[in-house]
Amino acid sequence: MTYQLETAAHPETLRRVAIDPVSRVEGHGKVTILLDDQNKVHQVRLHIVEFRGFEKFIQGRPYWEVPVMVQRLCGICPVSHHLAASKALDVIVGAKKLTATAEKMRRLMHYGQMLQSHALHFFHLCSPDLLFGFDSDVTKRNIVGVAMAHPETAKRGVLLRRFGQEVIRVTAGKRVHGTGAIPGGVNKALTIAERDELLKDIYHIIQWSRDAVQLIQKVHTQDPGLYNSFGIFRSNFMSIVGNNGDLDFYHGTLRARDDNGKIIFDHVDYQQYHQYIEEEVRPWSYMKFPYFKSIGKEHGWYKVGPLARVQNCCQISTPFAEHERKEFVDYAGGSPMHAPLAYHWTRMIEMLHAAEVIKELLHDDDLLGSDLLVQGERQMEGVGVIEAPRGTLFHHYRVDENDLVTMANLIVSTTNNNQAMNEAIRHVARRYLHGHEVTEGLLNHIEVAIRAFDPCLSCATHALGKMPLEVELVDPEGRIVHSLSRS
Amino acid sequence: MSAPVVIFAVGNPSRGDDALGPECHGQLEKWLENENLADQFELIEDFQLQIEHALDLQGRQLALFIDAGANTPGPFTFQRIAPATGAAYTTHELPPEAVLQVYLQTEGEEPPPAFVLCIRGETFELGEALSAAASRHLDAAFSLLNSLCRQPSLAAWERVATPVSG
Numbered sequence: 001m002t003y004q005l006e007t008a009a010h011p012e013t014l015r016r017v018a019i020d021p022v023s024r025v026e027g028h029g030k031v032t033i034l035l036d037d038q039n040k041v042h043q044v045r046l047h048i049v050e051f052r053g054f055e056k057f058i059q060g061r062p063y064w065e066v067p068v069m070v071q072r073l074c075g076i077c078p079v080s081h082h083l084a085a086s087k088a089l090d091v092i093v094g095a096k097k098l099t100a101t102a103e104k105m106r107r108l109m110h111y112g113q114m115l116q117s118h119a120l121h122f123f124h125l126c127s128p129d130l131l132f133g134f135d136s137d138v139t140k141r142n143i144v145g146v147a148m149a150h151p152e153t154a155k156r157g158v159l160l161r162r163f164g165q166e167v168i169r170v171t172a173g174k175r176v177h178g179t180g181a182i183p184g185g186v187n188k189a190l191t192i193a194e195r196d197e198l199l200k201d202i203y204h205i206i207q208w209s210r211d212a213v214q215l216i217q218k219v220h221t222q223d224p225g226l227y228n229s230f231g232i233f234r235s236n237f238m239s240i241v242g243n244n245g246d247l248d249f250y251h252g253t254l255r256a257r258d259d260n261g262k263i264i265f266d267h268v269d270y271q272q273y274h275q276y277i278e279e280e281v282r283p284w285s286y287m288k289f290p291y292f293k294s295i296g297k298e299h300g301w302y303k304v305g306p307l308a309r310v311q312n313c314c315q316i317s318t319p320f321a322e323h324e325r326k327e328f329v330d331y332a333g334g335s336p337m338h339a340p341l342a343y344h345w346t347r348m349i350e351m352l353h354a355a356e357v358i359k360e361l362l363h364d365d366d367l368l369g370s371d372l373l374v375q376g377e378r379q380m381e382g383v384g385v386i387e388a389p390r391g392t393l394f395h396h397y398r399v400d401e402n403d404l405v406t407m408a409n410l411i412v413s414t415t416n417n418n419q420a421m422n423e424a425i426r427h428v429a430r431r432y433l434h435g436h437e438v439t440e441g442l443l444n445h446i447e448v449a450i451r452a453f454d455p456c457l458s459c460a461t462h463a464l465g466k467m468p469l470e471v472e473l474v475d476p477e478g479r480i481v482h483s484l485s486r487s
Numbered sequence: 488m489s490a491p492v493v494i495f496a497v498g499n500p501s502r503g504d505d506a507l508g509p510e511c512h513g514q515l516e517k518w519l520e521n522e523n524l525a526d527q528f529e530l531i532e533d534f535q536l537q538i539e540h541a542l543d544l545q546g547r548q549l550a551l552f553i554d555a556g557a558n559t560p561g562p563f564t565f566q567r568i569a570p571a572t573g574a575a576y577t578t579h580e581l582p583p584e585a586v587l588q589v590y591l592q593t594e595g596e597e598p599p600p601a602f603v604l605c606i607r608g609e610t611f612e613l614g615e616a617l618s619a620a621a622s623r624h625l626d627a628a629f630s631l632l633n634s635l636c637r638q639p640s641l642a643a644w645e646r647v648a649t650p651v652s653g
Contacts, residue, residue, distance in 0.1 A: 054613075056614065057501070057613050057614045069501065072499050072500060072501035072502070072613075073613070075499055075534030075535050076534075076535075078534070120537065120538065123538075124538055151592055151593065151595075154589070154592060154593055155593040157538065158538045158539055158541060158542065158589065158593055159542075161537065161538055161539045162539040162542055165539055175531070175532075175533065176532060176533050176534060177500075177532075
């Protein structure tokens, strides 16, 4: 664990390569690389525009508005914010235990979101890299390229994504701006017609998810030299885990392990998260760097998301996904796998688990119940945590006696992975760029490493014409000597 | 049975002028009800376009994408679009041309004729309201939209569309 390549000794003497924004990563990301005259790499940084104005956006609002309005923080994972906020506000309204119908409706919504998000990432964002190679023609490296070369794979990606969106629609009430979860429960149950409609497709969805795991396992194991080492760094990892240490995306307690898999903390009630996690500010990035307080800034950072979750849990409750988890653990050889490209494999195991859980829930009559809401003794403060597709997501609110939010603190999944992503691209820069002429194919290696984490940046501003990819080479005097741009 | 015309309105209501799409959606929904035209159109609002929107093109005679534009001509542009591959290289969201291309590749047939109504926005910060300039642009675009909805035919839409340069 080092901060090598974070800060160059004499940046004024180096030329600068900027990848701005990082393509196919939600929102605005920017990578800057400082090179000397021999193309030796001296500094690599991933900058991400933080969710600006989060707190200002939320503070002063009535708490019951929050689960709906936080969906607008992010157009890609609105359900994650919706549910994390709802869980925090459950605490505020004193709802210590939700009704069975409410909890299962929320779970169904969340697992639908997990399925659609993982499907999108695998079939749309990363499969071009995996199917065509990191140096492939830029015009192929997108879903359209996949569709042309592998039409059935592409179509499954579309249908998996659509199914997950449909689960969200029937649980949240609408395709976007849903209001399904409210403080203390939900505002609707499933109808028999909605359930039966989803049941028609779920068995295909499970089979396609199983096929996707097989596909990525094959891709990974056929080229272990690349997949086990590309962008590799060792780190701690963290997630919530459910009862008995099960993989659980919706609820549980915090567990963290070190890079060897040894437990750092376990069974931590996330209401107390601030006693375990601190966020560091660095002058060169808007995004904070969280770390475990007990270990300190230098060695206490960690990764979250599928690779952390699948290795942090003791088992998975559904049979097909558990079988695949064991295969993965066996492949890793009994110690934690740290290779960033293994995120793809574990992401597909999670997608399969999500599909299996959805099937189980659809066979559970609690989803058709009418007992939707509980309340208890009003509290002034609450924390909600879920495992969002990209990793652990924290929402923390204080509410005054007039029901207005006075404090909001969010630690989003991508912030949790901030140092980890920086380490991954520094490794890639050292391995592939150092001493070489910079080409578009080499720059894509940087993006491949970032995409493995599926970072979610503030993406909901997406207006036409706003997202070109620009790469600039700047000489030591600051003059642009070469530039590339595409939109 | 699908409505013959699908209209996608795209944007985030809480990010300044990115709300142009949702605003347009809300106004259009009411207007279509008042004009007794609602059954001819399916309106779909979303934060951004994605691969699954290709499925919403199935069985349509016409498709329209309404979105805010940054650094695009004001007050709006209205153009016919075609499936395109290169335009997809951006982020998790897809441009309308790429949605058409996904349809082409996954359905194995040409997508319905499609147009983009791109309304110029000015600011896109979280928590901002629609700017005054964007409101004016929306009014101008909505007049065109009304005439398009009164004549939902390819010939009528092509007559008012701006030719695509280049």
